[in-house]
Amino acid sequence: MKYYLEKIIEKIIMLIAFSAISILIIITFFIFKEGCPFLFKNGILNFILSPAWDPSTKEFGIFTMILGSLWVTVGALIFGVPLGISCAIYLAEFADKTIRGVLKPMIELLAGIPSVVYGFIGVMILAPIIRTYLGGPGFSILAAAIILGIMILPTVISISMDSIMALPRTYKEGSIALGATRWQTVKMVLLPAARSGILAGVILGMGRAIGETMAVIMITGNAIKIPFTPLDSVRTMTSNIALEMGYAIGDHRAALFATAVMLFVFIMILNTMVIFVVKRKN
Amino acid sequence: MLLLIFISSGFLFGCARKTQSIVLAGSTAFQPFAEKLAEVYMEKHPNVTIDVQGGGSALGIMTALQGIVDIGMADMVKLPKEADPLTKTIVAMDGIAIIVNEKNSISKLTSIEAQKVFSGDITDWSQLGPKKGNIRVISREDGSGTRKSFDKLVLGKIKLTKNAMYQDSNGTIREAIKSDPNSIGYISIGFLIPGVKPLVFDGVAPTNENVKKGIYKIFRPVYFLTNGEPGRLAQKFINFMLSDEAQSIIKKDGLISIK
Numbered sequence: 090m091k092y093y094l095e096k097i098i099e100k101i102i103m104l105i106a107f108s109a110i111s112i113l114i115i116i117t118f119f120i121f122k123e124g125c126p127f128l129f130k131n132g133i134l135n136f137i138l139s140p141a142w143d144p145s146t147k148e149f150g151i152f153t154m155i156l157g158s159l160w161v162t163v164g165a166l167i168f169g170v171p172l173g174i175s176c177a178i179y180l181a182e183f184a185d186k187t188i189r190g191v192l193k194p195m196i197e198l199l200a201g202i203p204s205v206v207y208g209f210i211g212v213m214i215l216a217p218i219i220r221t222y223l224g225g226p227g228f229s230i231l232a233a234a235i236i237l238g239i240m241i242l243p244t245v246i247s248i249s250m251d252s253i254m255a256l257p258r259t260y261k262e263g264s265i266a267l268g269a270t271r272w273q274t275v276k277m278v279l280l281p282a283a284r285s286g287i288l289a290g291v292i293l294g295m296g297r298a299i300g301e302t303m304a305v306i307m308i309t310g311n312a313i314k315i316p317f318t319p320l321d322s323v324r325t326m327t328s329n330i331a332l333e334m335g336y337a338i339g340d341h342r343a344a345l346f347a348t349a350v351m352l353f354v355f356i357m358i359l360n361t362m363v364i365f366v367v368k369r370k371n
Numbered sequence: 372m373l374l375l376i377f378i379s380s381g382f383l384f385g386c387a388r389k390t391q392s393i394v395l396a397g398s399t400a401f402q403p404f405a406e407k408l409a410e411v412y413m414e415k416h417p418n419v420t421i422d423v424q425g426g427g428s429a430l431g432i433m434t435a436l437q438g439i440v441d442i443g444m445a446d447m448v449k450l451p452k453e454a455d456p457l458t459k460t461i462v463a464m465d466g467i468a469i470i471v472n473e474k475n476s477i478s479k480l481t482s483i484e485a486q487k488v489f490s491g492d493i494t495d496w497s498q499l500g501p502k503k504g505n506i507r508v509i510s511r512e513d514g515s516g517t518r519k520s521f522d523k524l525v526l527g528k529i530k531l532t533k534n535a536m537y538q539d540s541n542g543t544i545r546e547a548i549k550s551d552p553n554s555i556g557y558i559s560i561g562f563l564i565p566g567v568k569p570l571v572f573d574g575v576a577p578t579n580e581n582v583k584k585g586i587y588k589i590f591r592p593v594y595f596l597t598n599g600e601p602g603r604l605a606q607k608f609i610n611f612m613l614s615d616e617a618q619s620i621i622k623k624d625g626l627i628s629i630k
Contacts, residue, residue: 143530144513145522212543217550226507227551228536307543310536311512322536332539335427336514338453 120353124346136347142313144333149344151351153313157230157323158299158355160316161309164234165241165298170291172238173245177287180246181253182275193250200243208307211236216308225320228310234319236304241294248293252286253279285366292363296356302327326352393604396424397431397444398516400465400541400559401593404626405444408617412608419604428516432457435596441605443596446516448523450594457596462612464627466560466590467521468569468577470545472552476502479571482588485525488555491532496553508535509547509556517541520591521557557589561625579627590627 128136131149139150176196180189211232220227260282264274280287302325310322311332324332330345330352337345395405402425409421426434428445432454435443445454446465469485471477477500480488487493489508496502510531511518522531538544541562548554549566560577563569569577572589581587595609611617618628 212546213550220551226536226554228547306539310509311538312534312536314533324537332512332537333514335425336429336512338429338433341514 117353120346120349123343124348124350127340127343127347128350136344137351140315142329144337144341144344147340149340149347151326151329151348153315154324154326154329154348155351156315157309158325158327158352160230160319160323161233161237161305161325162295162298164230164319165237166291166295168235168238169241169245169294169298173242173290173294174249174287176242177246177249177253177290178275178280181250182271182279193247196243196246199239204240204301204304205307207236207240208304211304211308219320223320225318226310226322228308228322229320230309230316230323231319232308233305233323236308237298237301240301240304241297244294244297245290248290249283249287252283252290255286256282285369288366289363292359292366296359296363299325299355299359300327300352302331306331326355390418390420391604392420392422393442393608394422394424394440395442395444396426396434396440397596398428398446398593399425400446400517400561401444401463401626404463404621404624407624408612408620409608411617411620412611419608421608427514428519429514432596435598438598441597441602442609444593445596446520446591446593448520448591454596457598458600460595460597460609460613461592461629462595462609463593463618463621463629464582464590465593466577466579466582466587466627467517467524467557468560468563468589469525469555469557469572470548470563470567470569471555472548472550473566473568474552475568476500477570478568479574482525482573485572486527486529489526489531489535490529491534494534504553507551507554508532509544509554510535510537511544511557512537512539515539516591517557517559521589524589524591525557560627563625579622579625582627593626 136149136151137155138152139148140152141148141150142153180192184192215232215235216227216229219225219229219232223231256279260278261274264278265271269277305325306328309324309328311324311328312322313324314321316323326348330348333341334345395409402423406423409423413419413421424440428447431443431445432451434440435457436453443457450459469480475496477496480499484493484499488499488506489510491508493499494506496504496506508531511521536547538547541558544556544558545562545564545567548556560569560579560582571577572587575581575587577587577589582590595612597605601609613629615630618630622628
């Protein structure tokens with residue numbers, strides 16, 4: 090009796106595990122099924138490299154949006170990564186237990202703030218400040234980069250911190266025994282040793298930045314043009330899908346699915362990079 | 372887990388069948404009005420539930436065609452060809468106002484000037500008056516009923532400027548313009564608030580009265596679309612929408628009644 094119960098539970102758990110994976114497969118299948126015919130019909134290169142997007146005249150090119158996604162993501166990394174890594178170093182190496190006990194949960198709380206709230210803060214506070222002091226429309230790459238930089242902090246900090254703290258104590262002890270200061274130890278021993286973990290954190294943060302939609306729609310202005318300065322307004326691939334999905338029929342709808350395919354490819358490349366990096370560590 | 376969801380959703384649908392229900396979807400501009408009127412209607416007919424969803428005019432047309440909803444809502448000057456087989460009932464009119472920041476000294480535009488501003492021929496406020504600075508055009512996204520109507524009525528065959536920024540609702544355009552003194556955009560007249568200034572267009576102020584008189588030209592009808600003849604319940608609700616009571620609510624809330 091007990092044996093059968095065990096078996097049944099095992100099977101149920103297996104079923105649940107597979108259902109989670111099957112959802113991933115269904116999503117992938119569906120996106121590619123809807124997007125690929127369009128891509129092959131119109132030409133992938135044409136789709137990726139044409140800067141004109143005007144569904145009413147059947148012009149579908151997402152070059153501006155790929156650039157938009159890249160600018161915004163790179164910008165987010167410029168703000169988020171130095172802040173995140175220094176914060177992780179402080180928390181892992183310099184902070185005492187009480188401070189760490191207060192800061193860590195607060196950083197994790199940062200991850201729980203809904204993106205629409207970040208977007209709202211961007212629209213109400215950040216965009217007007219940028220417009221007044223730096224010029225341009227305010228709704229810009231810079232605004233999005235700052236907001237996304239903050240949004241990826243929790244990911245970067247917790248993963249970097251964990252990988253620094255997971256290093257064997259002997260590394261640190263050995264370095265200090267050799268006469269290195271604490272900062273030298275961090276810079277020359279701990280950071281290089283935890284490199285792959287930190288990199289994985291950065292890449293995961295990058296995935297979050299490239300996939301973020303709500304906050305980005307609210308603060309980038311969504312203009313369809315090639316951005317030249319960080320003060321320009323851009324549209325990202327995710328915003329393009331979310332903005333127009335509700336209206337799209339026919340080719341337009343297929344073009345949005347094709348945008349999703351490109352986004353999917355981008356994110357897959359990032360995830361493969363994470364797996365590669367983490368594997369090399371082991 | 373999944374099984375549980377299936378069971379509970381089946382249970383929910385089972386419950387829903389007992390009361391009669393009407394589903395509406397489409398135009399986000401008309402959605403708040405439809406919700407309000409649906410509430411009034413449900414108070415009078417407690418055995419009827421009305422479910423009002425947004426999604427945009429195109430979605431309203433598509434879902435009405437596929438029979439997923441009882442009534443699709445669309446607010447466009449000209450419905451696309453796909454909507455031809457649908458039965459159309461105009462339930463309200465909605466004017467569109469061109470708006471600027473209240474600090475902007477400009478108070479009127481001619482149709483030619485508006486065309487030039489939105490197509491990118493005029494790029495600096497100094498070309499229109501004493502004010503200086505880059506004009507920042509804010510538009511609705513492609514496919515929006517407001518956008519389609521505005522393009523058709525103001526721009527005609529000319530294209531919107533490539534430098535235009537996009538916001539995805541009347542409310543967000545309004546907030547963007549309220550905070551940026553150099554911007555210009557357009558929203559439904561019902562959404563006007565202090566802080567943004569509606570521009571006099573070709574000598575006519577954008578008010579509901581002027582749309583009704585036929586002298587303000589930028590407006591679009593709000594359609595209720597049904598696949599073939601509406602069902603008995605849907606017909607009753609449409610009749611209610613056309614009644615004096617519903618029309619006076621529409622009028623009081625800032626849209627234009629058809630009566």
